[in-house]
Amino acid sequence: MNFVYPLKDKMHSVIAKFVPACLPGAKKKYNAKVMHKDVLDIKGVAGKAQAYNVETPPDRIIEGFNAAMNLIFYLLSDGYSFECDMFSIGIGVPGEYSGTEERLPEGVHPHVLIRTKKPLNEYIKNNVKVIFDGIYEEDGIIDKIKDEESKADNSTITRGFVVTLTGKGLKIACDKEHAAQTGAFFASADEEETPAKAIVKNTGLEVKLIVPDTLVPDALYAIILRTQSAVTHSCNIVKAIREVRTDCILKAK
Numbered sequence: 001m002n003f004v005y006p007l008k009d010k011m012h013s014v015i016a017k018f019v020p021a022c023l024p025g026a027k028k029k030y031n032a033k034v035m036h037k038d039v040l041d042i043k044g045v046a047g048k049a050q051a052y053n054v055e056t057p058p059d060r061i062i063e064g065f066n067a068a069m070n071l072i073f074y075l076l077s078d079g080y081s082f083e084c085d086m087f088s089i090g091i092g093v094p095g096e097y098s099g100t101e102e103r104l105p106e107g108v109h110p111h112v113l114i115r116t117k118k119p120l121n122e123y124i125k126n127n128v129k130v131i132f133d134g135i136y137e138e139d140g141i142i143d144k145i146k147d148e149e150s151k152a153d154n155s156t157i158t159r160g161f162v163v164t165l166t167g168k169g170l171k172i173a174c175d176k177e178h179a180a181q182t183g184a185f186f187a188s189a190d191e192e193e194t195p196a197k198a199i200v201k202n203t204g205l206e207v208k209l210i211v212p213d214t215l216v217p218d219a220l221y222a223i224i225l226r227t228q229s230a231v232t233h234s235c236n237i238v239k240a241i242r243e244v245r246t247d248c249i250l251k252a253k
Contacts, residue, residue: 013129017136031143033136042066076112085119094150109217109253111156139242140169140231145223145250148208157186157211157221158253162200164208165223169231170244171204178228181241184209186221193224204234215252222246 018030038044042065046058072082081090092113095105144166149158157163174182184196184207194212201208207225215221225244230236
């Protein structure tokens with residue numbers, strides 16, 4: 001399968017803004033962040049078919065996509081891998097072994113490995129123009145999420161272990177009046193929020209949380225920090241509560 005779509009204009013453009021570079025060792029003041037449009041589910045994708053000169057009716061797109069995803073779901077679980085021009089997906093097994101084991105250690109589970117493929121990477125590289133649109137005036141930013149148990153970045157969180165957030169404007173602080181409204185939370189896909197088990201480090205540039213044991217294994221979560229600390233001078237308390245949320249979705253292990 002190749003990316004050959006009947007588009008009127010095969011050059012695309014995205015808007016990017018400058019965000020403060022927060023990671024240690026940064027050589028310049030800013031990184032760039034794409035200002036993504038709405039997050040689309042399959043109904044949203046199908047609803048844009050006509051605008052992109054795709055003649056397949058939306059209901060057929062939805063039906064075909066759902067059927068394919070359901071089939072791939074079960075084939076992956078049976079040990080098959082899957083690849084297309086966009087990505088490849090398979091199952092991985094974490095850990096180190098002596099070679100004599102007959103089963104996985106207690107608490108260790110297989111996980112999903114997904115990688116983007118060269119055709120997609122090349123298409124984005126050659127057909128997407130980035131337009132800069134000034135500095136992003138935001139309420140803090142999380143640049144990196146590190147699962148201290150698996151050592152994975154921006155992908156997993158391990159229940160009962162520490163996850164480290166680095167960025168800017170992260171410190172969780174509040175006045176007495178708003179204590180119940182602030183803190184660190186793990187939000188599920190349906191926006192049900194579970195408070196962090198504990199906050200073990202709490203600065204403007206780095207926050208370390210203990211992931212709750214009650215998260216659902218293999219479910220997806222975003223991390224939300226709600227605070228009254230000032231973005232630049234985190235020791236100062238401001239009146240309004242601001243929210244800092246992870247851009248990526250994290251799988252609970």
